[in-house]
Amino acid sequence: MTAGDIVKITVSAGLKQGQITPTELCQKCLSLIKKTKFLNAYITVTEEVALKQAEESEKRYSKGQSLGDLDGIPFAVKDNFSTSGIETTCASNMLKGYVPPYNATVVQKLLDQGALLMGKTNLDEFAMGSGSTDGVFGPVKNPWSYSKQYREKRKQKPLRANEDSDWLITGGSSGGSAAAVSAFTCFAALGSDTGGSTRNPAALCGLVGLKPSYGLVSRHGLIPLVNSMDVPGILTRCVDDAAIILGVLAGQDPKDSTTVQDPVKPFVLPSLTDVSKLCVGIPKEYLVPELSSEVQSLWSKAADLFESQGAKVIEVSLPHTSYSIVCYHVLCTSEVASNMARFDGLEYGHRCNNDVSLEAMYAATRREGFNDVVRGRILSGNFFLLKENYENYFIKAQKVRRLIANDFMDVFNSGVDVLLTPTTLREAIPYSEFIKEDNRTRSAQDDIFTQAVNMAGLPAISVPVALSNQGLPVGLQFIGRAFCDQQLLIIAKWFEKQVQFPIIQLQELIDDYSAIIENEKFASVSLTQ
Amino acid sequence: MAAPILRLGCAGRRCALAGVKGASRHRRGAPNGFALNEMRVQSSMAPRPVITAQKPRKGEHEWAPVVGLEIHAQISSNSKLFSGSQVHFAAPPNSLVSFFDASLPGTLPVLNRRCVEAAVMTGLALNCRINKKSLFDRKHYFYADLPAGYQITQQRLPIAVSGILTYGVCEGNKRNQIITKTVRIKQIQLEQDSGKSLHDHPQSQTLVDLNRAGVGLLEVVMEPDMTCGEEAATAVRELQLILQALGTSQANMAEGQLRVDANISVHHPGEPFGVRTEVKNLNSARFLAKAIDYEIQRQIYELENGGEILNETRSFDSKLGCTVPMRDKEGKQDYRFMPEPNLPPLVLYDADSLPAGADSQQVVDIDYIRERLPELPSVTRDKLVQQYGMLPEHSFTLLNEVGLLAFFQSVIKETRAEPKLVTNWVLNTFLGYLKQQNLTVSESPVTPSALAELLTLLDGKVISSSAAKQVFEELWTGKGKTAAHIVSEKQLGLMQDQEALEQFCQAVMEQHPQVVTDVKNGNLRAVNKLIGLVRKATLSRADPTAIRKILEKQLSL
Structure with a gap:
């Protein structure tokens, strides 16, 4: 049994054939959400909304008027997407209690397909982080910390004294979404991806994490981190599910002027049988000293796999890769400084009690509303944007960004179809280990393989490849040509089929886990092929 | 989408008409409240005495004043520059506010095509070069009526550059001589208006109305080619006429649809320009002229008395008739400009570059707009002169x-x-x-x-x-x-009865033999006296020309 077997067809087919009703499915997920509450995956659980939607979905099924593959399918949304009538916090004091009056386009599109919104998932405050540890609602715990696979390996080693601090991080910043999908509380989740925030937790949680091409999916309603790099991301248990979701989300949105006008075709993924015409590029700059030998070896094996199946695998160069982190730092903080200016306590969100003067109110509101990470980035960004610094920092960073994008262009123009890289340096690490470094250091380290893609606006996907010696997931990343998202997904699907990544075993986490997994109806929906 | 919906976004505890205590400093960019109705005052502005700033006083250096203008014209459009909310003057507070206007997180700007066309039309009418690619930037500053904390404007690459505005100033003793002058237009940029702050000083509160937030503005930057208040006011008046003829702005200064900032300096001819001051928020042509002339005199006075001019922002106190420094430090703040990442470059086309099969609703064609430009005021005036034989200054008055x-x-x-x-x-x-x-x-x-x-x-x-x-x-x-x-x-009609009029003439001649004798003796002016007497007799109902004819005939002149 592998994760790849949990194919969308089985879920929706189950619903269509009446083997399970949307309400039953919804209740299963709600029950799992409660059982896994300690993971801290959700900030808000929208139980009533979900049950009401399930009821409506059920009516449609009973009339034979299902809206499609996603009708009745539970999904979760990162808490930086606006949801009408549902609190949207960005895991920040600044937006606690803020209830948007509108839905983000991507949320609306899923709702229009009859999908069930289970809740809003946890993240680093305003998506600034790579661990999902720096939100006001506390850190997210990786479900794999409690998996049979991980626990079995650990028994061979001495247990640590403080068991509670021994859990693993999910990666981030879309860690809540990743944990939610990984723990079976929903079938798909929306994340956001600015420097790797979808792909990174996908890799650490054994999921498929898709970052579509910039401009393919609307950002309207996504509370921005870096407008020029943000993309709604998709977290699922298999590539086909990601393709279905992307098919629904993609397309021009009149409310987002950066979406492309070309009509988008539905993403149907034919099964690739022959990779002999494929050229896979291996960027040599991605072989960094910090890369764990295990990940490196899996990366190398993956390359061999393609080669053994007839694909052309070549080493390529992305010479400006090493400048990516510092370039990203300047561009990201500058846009953050600008985007965060609206949080002034006047129109919405937190407002301090200080009313001495307008300036004092602004200062106190923002000091109370933002955490150190956000305030630090605002400070740096405003520094880079100062008149005397603009040329030396922002303009230079923009030029470097262009060079980084050109690196990719050159490689793809030379005939490479797809790049194969690691997603992360290593598998998930314990929280206690993670917090030894500060947010900035972690973000810089952890985005190393993912961030350049955002600078270039390219589509990329992290696919789980195998478990490490510790029994934890490792993901590899494929990077495609701009707007060739479908080709990327087809290749990822082929790869997914070859590697047969194992399904997470959560028996020790959820006492009646086997009952849930082996429950006849549930199993027939999610686990049979 | 107005205030009631907006309140939902505020978690039900606060609406957009936010009360902010202690926000009482001066405002940048736009007038705080409503201007007095200055339109009619301004129309009588033309026959004002020429100011004396340029004229050197005896024994003194000659001073050359230099005046440049930045003019904000509200675009006449149904909806705002980047959102779908409507544009109306004097609508109930916060009734025209979309989610974007209130800067709800996650909202994005969508450029209003009508505003782009208005900018192109205005650029063409001012003889500008229209940039086929222009960019939007964010200009940051914190203020209660700027919800996003930045204004979207065109700092780096504006939509139109390098234009010329021609205007006519009345000169001569009777001020009936029209002298044609020109001012170079540096650029025209599209940008967002801010909301309005109403400062309630007794309660130490500020009320914010976001109806105006996000309305499209054309910022017209005029080079410092003017030398006095009257020139500036006349140039602004001409711009106003052009905008109104184009329909791109109602340009009503009283309603704040046209707002002017003036940059003023003085220097000795042949020397570099002096340090300039900026007088902000001039919302009537009369105040504009007054403020500039006052500021020129003030600077000359300062310099001649050993003082120095600070590069500062000043406002015009219309009651005192003088400019005063604005005490806030905003004038010197760093706006931390950066490219607006949510708007792709604005690309315009012309007949040559228009892609084949382009959807005319999706593109803006400069040539198409050029061909359909309405008649401009200068052409209207020329036509009046030609068609009706009118004096040029009369054509100016008719349009002004x-x-x-x-x-x-x-x-x-x-x-x-x-x-x-x-x-x-x-x-x-x-x-x-x-x-x-x-x-x-x-x-x-x-x-x-x-x-x-x-x-x-x-x-x-x-x-x-x-x-x-x-x-x-x-x-x-x-x-x-x-x-x-x-x-x-009132029986005011002229006597049409020739015989009756002849009788009146006869009677008058009989009653005034001395005058008749004077005429006959060659005093032709005496005829006029007779005419006057006849008119009086007819209660002014007779045509003097007709009377003269009869008298001349009867006196055989």
């Missing part, structure tokens, strides 16, 4: 008064009187009455038709010129009577 040209044209259309007579009556009698009573053309009690009828009567010699004045007076104070009605009621 709001509604006067249309009034004139209606009269012309409906009367048989000569254009010269119409021009004379409209510019002297009619305009004189308006000025005296401080009324606008649209408020006039006399309609174009009524004046047309009166002038037809005058032209057909049914009434005399002096009777016509009397009729006009009646029409003005009138009770809805027509000119013909007034003429018959």
Whole structure:
């Protein structure tokens, strides 16, 4: 049994054939959400909304008027997407209690397909982080910390004294979404991806994490981190599910002027049988000293796999890769400084009690509303944007960004179809280990393989490849040509089929886990092929 | 999508009409409240004495004042620059506010095509080069009526650059000589307006109205080619006429649709420009001229008395008639400009670059707009001069008064009187009455038709010129009577009966033999006396020309 077997067809087919009703499915997920509450995956659980939607979905099924593959399918949304009538916090004091009056386009599109919104998932405050540890609602715990696979390996080693601090991080910043999908509380989740925030937790949680091409999916309603790099991301248990979701989300949105006008075709993924015409590029700059030998070896094996199946695998160069982190730092903080200016306590969100003067109110509101990470980035960004610094920092960073994008262009123009890289340096690490470094250091380290893609606006996907010696997931990343998202997904699907990544075993986490997994109806929906 | 929906986004505890205590400093960029109605004052601005700043006083260096302007014109459009909310003046507070205008997180700007077209039209009318690619930038500053904390503008690459505005200044003793001057247009940029802050000082509160937040503005930057308040005010007036002719802005200064900032410095000719000050938020042409002239004099005085000019922002105190420094430090703050990442470059096309099969709703074609530009004021004035033999200064007056040209044209259309007579009556009698009573053309009690009828009567010699004045007076104070009605009621019609008039003449000659003798002795001026006497006898109902004819015949002159 592998994760790849949990194919969308089985879920929706189950619903269509009446083997399970949307309400039953919804209740299963709600029950799992409660059982896994300690993971801290959700900030808000929208139980009533979900049950009401399930009821409506059920009516449609009973009339034979299902809206499609996603009708009745539970999904979760990162808490930086606006949801009408549902609190949207960005895991920040600044937006606690803020209830948007509108839905983000991507949320609306899923709702229009009859999908069930289970809740809003946890993240680093305003998506600034790579661990999902720096939100006001506390850190997210990786479900794999409690998996049979991980626990079995650990028994061979001495247990640590403080068991509670021994859990693993999910990666981030879309860690809540990743944990939610990984723990079976929903079938798909929306994340956001600015420097790797979808792909990174996908890799650490054994999921498929898709970052579509910039401009393919609307950002309207996504509370921005870096407008020029943000993309709604998709977290699922298999590539086909990601393709279905992307098919629904993609397309021009009149409310987002950066979406492309070309009509988008539905993403149907034919099964690739022959990779002999494929050229896979291996960027040599991605072989960094910090890369764990295990990940490196899996990366190398993956390359061999393609080669053994007839694909052309070549080493390529992305010479400006090493400048990516510092370039990203300047561009990201500058846009953050600008985007965060609206949080002034006047129109919405937190407002301090200080009313001495307008300036004092602004200062106190923002000091109370933002955490150190956000305030630090605002400070740096405003520094880079100062008149005397603009040329030396922002303009230079923009030029470097262009060079980084050109690196990719050159490689793809030379005939490479797809790049194969690691997603992360290593598998998930314990929280206690993670917090030894500060947010900035972690973000810089952890985005190393993912961030350049955002600078270039390219589509990329992290696919789980195998478990490490510790029994934890490792993901590899494929990077495609701009707007060739479908080709990327087809290749990822082929790869997914070859590697047969194992399904997470959560028996020790959820006492009646086997009952849930082996429950006849549930199993027939999610686990049979 | 107005305030009620917005409140949902505020978690039900606070609406957009936010009260902010202690926000009492001066405002940058736009007037705080409503301006006085200055339109009619401004129209009487033309015949003001030339200021004396340029003229050197005895024994002193000559000073050359330098004046540049930044003008914000609100674009006349149904919806805002980047959102779908409507644009209306004086709508209930916060009733025209979309989620984007209130800067709800996650909202994005969507460029309004109409505003782009308005900018292109204005650029073409001001002889600018239209940039086929222009960019948007964010300009950051914190203020209660700027919800996003930045304004979207075009700092790096504006939509139009390098234009020329031609305007005419009245000179000469009688101020009847039109001197043509030009000012270079540096650039025209599209940008968002801010909301309005109303400072309630007694309660130490500020009320914010976001109706205006996000309305499209054209910022027209004029090079420092002007030298005095009158030039600046006249250039602004000409721009205002152009914007109104194009329909790109209502450009009503009283409603804040046209706002002017002036950059002013003085220097000795041949030397580099002096340090400049910026006088902000001038919302009437009269105050603009006054503020500039005051500021020029102030700077000269400062410099001549050993003082120095600070590069500062000042405001005009219309009550005191002087400029005062704005005490906040905003003028010196760093706006931390950066590219607006949510708007792709604005690309315009012309006939050559227009892609084949392009959807005309998706592209803006500069040539298409150029071909359909309406008639500009300068052309209208030339036509008036050519068509009606009018003096150039008269054509200026006709256009400068709001509604006067249309009034004139209606009269012309409906009367048989000569254009010269119409021009004379409209510019002297009619305009004189308006000025005296401080009324606008649209408020006039006399309609174009009524004046047309009166002038037809005058032209057909049914009434005399002096009777016509009397009729006009009646029409003005009138009770809805027509000119013909007034003429018959007051018996103001000229005597059309030749025999009766001859009898009047005969009687007058008999009654005044001495005058007749004077005439016969060669004192031709005495004829005029006789004419006057006949007119008096006819109660001014006789045409003097007709009387003269009869007298000359009877006296065999």
